[in-house]
Amino acid sequence: MPIAHKVVAITGASSGIGEATARHLASLGAIVVLGARRTERLDKLVAEIAADGGTAAAIRVDVTEPADLRALVDTAVERFGRLDVLVGNAGITRIGLMAELDVAGWSAMVDVNVKGILNGIAAALPTFHRQGRGHLVTVVSTSGLKIVPTQAVYAGTKNAVRTFLEALRQENTDGVLRTTSISPGYVRTELIDTAVDDPAVREEVRRSMAELGIDPVAVARAIAFAIDQPDDVEIGDLTIRPTRQG
Numbered sequence: 001m002p003i004a005h006k007v008v009a010i011t012g013a014s015s016g017i018g019e020a021t022a023r024h025l026a027s028l029g030a031i032v033v034l035g036a037r038r039t040e041r042l043d044k045l046v047a048e049i050a051a052d053g054g055t056a057a058a059i060r061v062d063v064t065e066p067a068d069l070r071a072l073v074d075t076a077v078e079r080f081g082r083l084d085v086l087v088g089n090a091g092i093t094r095i096g097l098m099a100e101l102d103v104a105g106w107s108a109m110v111d112v113n114v115k116g117i118l119n120g121i122a123a124a125l126p127t128f129h130r131q132g133r134g135h136l137v138t139v140v141s142t143s144g145l146k147i148v149p150t151q152a153v154y155a156g157t158k159n160a161v162r163t164f165l166e167a168l169r170q171e172n173t174d175g176v177l178r179t180t181s182i183s184p185g186y187v188r189t190e191l192i193d194t195a196v197d198d199p200a201v202r203e204e205v206r207r208s209m210a211e212l213g214i215d216p217v218a219v220a221r222a223i224a225f226a227i228d229q230p231d232d233v234e235i236g237d238l239t240i241r242p243t244r245q246g
Helices: 016-027 039-051 066-080 103-131 149-171 199-212 216-227
Strands: 007-011 031-036 055-060 085-088 134-139 177-184 237-240
Touching: 007 016, 007 066, 007 103, 016 031, 016 039, 016 055, 016 216, 031 039, 031 066, 039 055, 055 066, 066 103, 085 103, 103 134, 103 149, 134 149, 134 216, 149 177, 177 216, 216 237
Parallel strands: 007 031, 007 085, 031 055, 085 134, 134 177, 177 237
Antiparallel strands: none
């Protein structure tokens, strides 16, 4: 099925990579079903996609709540008849040494980055098996490929998700499911805004990200590339980062 006819649900769709992916896929003719906590942003995005000739729907989704992910999948199926792709994009990060003992931050990252993805998998898999096809595209990170001290727990959550997707790939002996990990490097998003408590450090990181980071639409194009492959072709892993990133 060409991308122009696919129904794609996206978590974390109110900003950054999720928003860029929604706009890009809709411009290619996909039907997008958007989930995030900030519903006022989602409503504005849906209206703008519709004004540009696209088709979109939105629902409030907190990925730490399994029922919210089920509602996202149900919205796609009830409104548009099926769900072809779930883009698991919602994520958070906290930057700091483990010795700083940011236990609350660790727990939040596990809840959103790990349990949130598992909740999406649990919501989508029954629909995918019922349909006889489906695609999980999950945004992970280059932080899991190059481990640095200040991102240890964040990298661990992203590598846990890689493990889930590889296990699912090996389970998929009947060809129903495709899985794709997208690993962005530095991208200009709002992710950094809540990553650091110290205002001076946060501003320094923000300046560095603005100078080095790539536009979120670059990641959106990579996601579209993976989705647009024939059903018998799976793009397992894609890494996309600034050419200057070390």
